[in-house]
Amino acid sequence: MINLFILIAAMTLMGAYGSLCFKKAALSSSFFKIAEGFLWYGTGMMLNIFALKYYEYTVVFPLTSLTYIWSFIFGVRILHEKYTRYNFAGIILIVSGAFLLGIS
Numbered sequence: 001m002i003n004l005f006i007l008i009a010a011m012t013l014m015g016a017y018g019s020l021c022f023k024k025a026a027l028s029s030s031f032f033k034i035a036e037g038f039l040w041y042g043t044g045m046m047l048n049i050f051a052l053k054y055y056e057y058t059v060v061f062p063l064t065s066l067t068y069i070w071s072f073i074f075g076v077r078i079l080h081e082k083y084t085r086y087n088f089a090g091i092i093l094i095v096s097g098a099f100l101l102g103i104s
Contacts, residue, residue, distance in 0.1 A: 020079075
């Protein structure tokens with residue numbers, strides 16, 4: 001069986017990238033980006049279903065918050081959005097929560 005954290009990382013990365021595609025589609029009215037967004041988002045959703053089949057809901061669902069970290073990285077690196085210390089504080093809280101779930 002696949003490692004939970006690899007599965008969650010892939011799932012959240014795909015979901016965040018799908019959202020990035022939707023954002024780019026909204027900026028450019030690109031049908032291709034909408035289709036690409038559905039593909040990535042849908043694949044992430046299928047991985048989520050797979051994870052829920054083999055792992056506890058109380059562990060899998062809170063770990064989906066890691067999507068916010070990918071979204072933050074994409075927003076800053078690709079969309080050149082501004083960030084603040086509050087963004088970093090939120091990222092630290094999310095990572096801390098994921099760590100606590102991992103060791104429990």
